[in-house]
Amino acid sequence: MRERRLRGGVNGSSLTRWLFVLPALAVVVCLLIYPLVSTVIYSFTNKTLIRTDFDPVGFENYIRILTDEDFFQAFGNTILWTIGSLLGQIVVGFVGALCLNRIKSRVGKNLFRICAIIPWAFPAIAIAMTWKWMLNGIQGFIPSLLMQLGITDGMVQFLSDPDLVLPTLMMVNIWFGAPLILVNVYAALQTIPQDQYEAAQIDGASGWQSFRHITAPHIRIVVGLLVVLRTVWVFNNFDIIFMMTAGGPAGSSTTMPIYIYNMGWTGRMVGRASAASILLLLFLVLLCILYFSVIRHWEKEEK
């Protein structure tokens, strides 16, 4: 038998082995690595969407972008949008997971779970259109309700008031993203051995103490990874903002992806859009390195 396995390992199988992974590798190389490389190259050229020929221009694109006021506004908006959305999602989802964990009845648990994850299943276009309609400044449900209840004097213009637009978008994003945090934190909570809580209770630990010393250390790695994934997603999100406000009014909800879109597609300046993309990606990579060093530190503590 041993011989047979050995023979199988040598004869022809090294090729077969590669046949299994080759198509997926091709996808990664052609659809992810190649576009990255060409974006880097474009970022040093004056390429446009119209002409096929282009010349190298050195760092000019980067200099132009780093001296562009709109870029810094977009960058600031992205940071606000990411931090605001993420904090909201984590708080709402985390508390939800702890509550769900307390509920004993199976039926109740499943019912809440199904209800709570509905937003997560919404396609971006449906999120955008439903909320746009609910927030509509003429006949929308929410502004009308606020006015009928006497909370506001007139119809609140959630999406066209420059001061309200970004917080409103964040609320929508919290509505959409909290369920994912809830479900995953809840799944992580199930991995904690219950006897530790019982032991803590016998020792007279308070609810907060057992949370800090048992719950938190057990789930922080999962939560950490979730935060990484959500940060990247929210940071790069194009659909929700583009469809709800397209970055307006007057750039007050323009985030980096919208800025890149305006530059590369509307403005047709591929070179400069590429440079902005690379800057965005570099920032994300740095952020993730930071996150992962924290997570690795936790992992070491566990061992």
Place this chain on the structure above:
Amino acid sequence: MKKIRRLSVSGGFSYLYLTILSICAVFPLLWLLVSAFKSSTEMLANPTVIFPKDWTLENFKTVLFTLNFTVNIKNSLIVALSTTVVATFISALAAYGIVRFFPKLGNVMTKILITTYMFPSIMLVIPYAVVMSTLHLTNTRIGLVLVYMSFSVPYAVWMLVGFFKTVPIGIEEAARIDGANRLQVFYKVVLPLVAPGVVSTAIYVFINAWNEFLYALLLVSSSSKTTISVAVKTLEGADILNWGSMMAASAIVVIPSIIFFCLIQSKIAGGLADGAVK
């Protein structure tokens, strides 16, 4: 005694919190659906009344027949189904290959996956547009399916690796001794064992392809080939638009997504947590 009291208090808070959360979560879906069945006069008259007095199918008729959404639904189905079949096939092969032949590659792959997850779609779409116009694939559904591999395959491989890991190697060795070759072992022995996992993965790929917006917007421009998400977005500019039709169109996009999602929700959530722990 004390313990019981504390638990009941926090239990009450839990019910209250989750009830509010559920209402907030479900309300937009409810509003979307009831708006789709309201007449435009009723919508104008009572913006805060939830249920319509007269349920009407007028909005759905407008969307499907006057605005020809059937074409867009067909396009979305073609693109999403092709993406699902191709991506699941490629990913199942790769996931099995990684688990059986390249176990060390698995760790490297997770890193690559997280790295590629960082690539903004808005960055990738420019090179895609350039390459596709050279290959004459702009404005084709095949082009769109190819591009959709970029986000389907990495995620599907990740999900499937988790499922394939649960297959004991002993079963495969037995089949090999009986004279089956590697490919036969794969599709006759291993694949049936992980079928439920493959189905969930396929559904997940389908939902993502069905929901995709950015690539469909920028890479396909002829109206006979646009997918449903893009068609809903273009409705905004149409003269014919009233919010009732818009909600009817959105309902058509949201319903398949929600049904499929509920079917597989426990699998994808568990997968993320498991993957993260290990």
